[in-house]
Amino acid sequence: MEPGPRGGLDSAPGLASAAPGPRQERPAAADVRTPGRGTVGARGFRLCLYLVGFLDLFGVSMVVPLLSLHVKSLGASPTIAGIIGSSYGILQLFSSTLVGCWSDVVGRRSSLLACILLSALGYLILGASTSVFLFALARVPVGIFKHTQTISRALLSDLVSEKERPLVMGKLNTASGVGFILGPIVGGYLTELDGGFYLTAFICSSVFILNAGLVWLFPWSEVQLTPANSGQQLGKNSALLGKTNCELQEAAATWERAASVKTTRPPWMEVLLMLQDMKSLVFSAMWDLFLVRLLMAVAVMLYYSNFVLALEERFGVRPKMTGYLISYSSALGALAGFALGPIMRLYKHDTHAILLHSSVLTCLLLLLYATAHTMAAVILSATLLTFSTAVGRTCITDLQLTVGGAQASGTLIGVGQSVTAVGRIIAPLLSGVAQEFSPCGPPSLGVALALGAIFIMLLHRPRYGGDGTDKIKSE
Numbered sequence: 001m002e003p004g005p006r007g008g009l010d011s012a013p014g015l016a017s018a019a020p021g022p023r024q025e026r027p028a029a030a031d032v033r034t035p036g037r038g039t040v041g042a043r044g045f046r047l048c049l050y051l052v053g054f055l056d057l058f059g060v061s062m063v064v065p066l067l068s069l070h071v072k073s074l075g076a077s078p079t080i081a082g083i084i085g086s087s088y089g090i091l092q093l094f095s096s097t098l099v100g101c102w103s104d105v106v107g108r109r110s111s112l113l114a115c116i117l118l119s120a121l122g123y124l125i126l127g128a129s130t131s132v133f134l135f136a137l138a139r140v141p142v143g144i145f146k147h148t149q150t151i152s153r154a155l156l157s158d159l160v161s162e163k164e165r166p167l168v169m170g171k172l173n174t175a176s177g178v179g180f181i182l183g184p185i186v187g188g189y190l191t192e193l194d195g196g197f198y199l200t201a202f203i204c205s206s207v208f209i210l211n212a213g214l215v216w217l218f219p220w221s222e223v224q225l226t227p228a229n230s231g232q233q234l235g236k237n238s239a240l241l242g243k244t245n246c247e248l249q250e251a252a253a254t255w256e257r258a259a260s261v262k263t264t265r266p267p268w269m270e271v272l273l274m275l276q277d278m279k280s281l282v283f284s285a286m287w288d289l290f291l292v293r294l295l296m297a298v299a300v301m302l303y304y305s306n307f308v309l310a311l312e313e314r315f316g317v318r319p320k321m322t323g324y325l326i327s328y329s330s331a332l333g334a335l336a337g338f339a340l341g342p343i344m345r346l347y348k349h350d351t352h353a354i355l356l357h358s359s360v361l362t363c364l365l366l367l368l369y370a371t372a373h374t375m376a377a378v379i380l381s382a383t384l385l386t387f388s389t390a391v392g393r394t395c396i397t398d399l400q401l402t403v404g405g406a407q408a409s410g411t412l413i414g415v416g417q418s419v420t421a422v423g424r425i426i427a428p429l430l431s432g433v434a435q436e437f438s439p440c441g442p443p444s445l446g447v448a449l450a451l452g453a454i455f456i457m458l459l460h461r462p463r464y465g466g467d468g469t470d471k472i473k474s475e
Helices: 037-073 078-106 108-127 132-145 148-159 165-190 196-216 230-241 246-260 267-285 287-305 307-315 319-346 351-370 375-404 409-435 441-459 467-474
Strands: none
Touching: 037 078, 037 108, 037 132, 037 148, 037 165, 037 196, 078 108, 078 132, 078 148, 078 409, 108 132, 108 148, 108 196, 148 165, 148 409, 165 196, 165 319, 165 375, 287 307, 287 351, 287 375, 287 409, 287 441, 307 319, 307 375, 319 375, 351 375, 351 441, 375 409, 409 441
């Protein structure tokens, strides 16, 4: 069966395909899921998605640490290697939103399969790269289509209720984090063999093909992917945000008309129209969320940007020991997802409060690291920073989906990834300037950016927390 034009979901048996009209009420996503077999099927579906997330970053992290060595062995100059490395981030910057929106239009299954298979093609070309040109060419399909995590998060948001969403997102992050920890170990071992890089790249491509097969075999017919009507969601969110301006009202009206009218436009036109519909919502109602995301992302990237060099200059720590500390932090970050459940219950599912407090903790830990005089303080800051950043990333994504509505979850998550990609471009530049003054310059600048994000959240707190949130939940 063909997917609906705006539903963003494949019309497998048991999936809702028709959207209600602009004035028609419909129960929330959690209410339309049937108990019994459907509940068991959804749980199994989520477990399969966690495995997809694990395999995705496991395959990628086998290859990524070896890229700079391989391109150097091909005879590329440091400048050329830097340009090729930057091209991936630039492609991700522009493709994240488009691929996320595309998944809303053509369906999660089709888009997820296409992204995984085209990424596999990229790593296959990488495994055959015997020249700088082939190496650069291999990065193009990966840069454009390596969005498995984005679509998986959108799919999870379709599967669960708003209350469960941060918990399942945290578990996906945990599974992916474990893959990211184990991948470099396997890649490091394989690269010691004859033709090790080529073997590692081919195995990575095989892992992606295995992932595509897993997605193909998902029990799609046993789950109901029925996000709440986005027009209705926008109406609720406009009350939450206290917005009465004509831009937000026009955005809500456009989304309602789109939900009630079934068209036969081609997918590329649907993507463009959906992006136009989203523009007024993102820039009028959600600009502060994306600005907070950017500031916090750059702050944390500044912390990591010169971590190895700073520890060597400040404390005489050898890179090998710093590597152990980074691995230790990564392992803790992978476990942070399990802490989200108790934290959500403690805060009574007030995501904005959790985000605010985790950002305050991140800011204080960056300050502790920047002013540390002993390695004990560095280890303490690294330990706690892993938890605060992992919780913060999950909460900011959940707030985006809450404010923007579930029907465009792929687009919203894609926009968030594009914002993070901007941070990856800005952070190295800011880090280089800050290091001219002191090895503590980058984390100190990170403290200032985190304070800016905290100030924005405090300024807009009435829009996202307190009575407004309670009102939406009661509706």
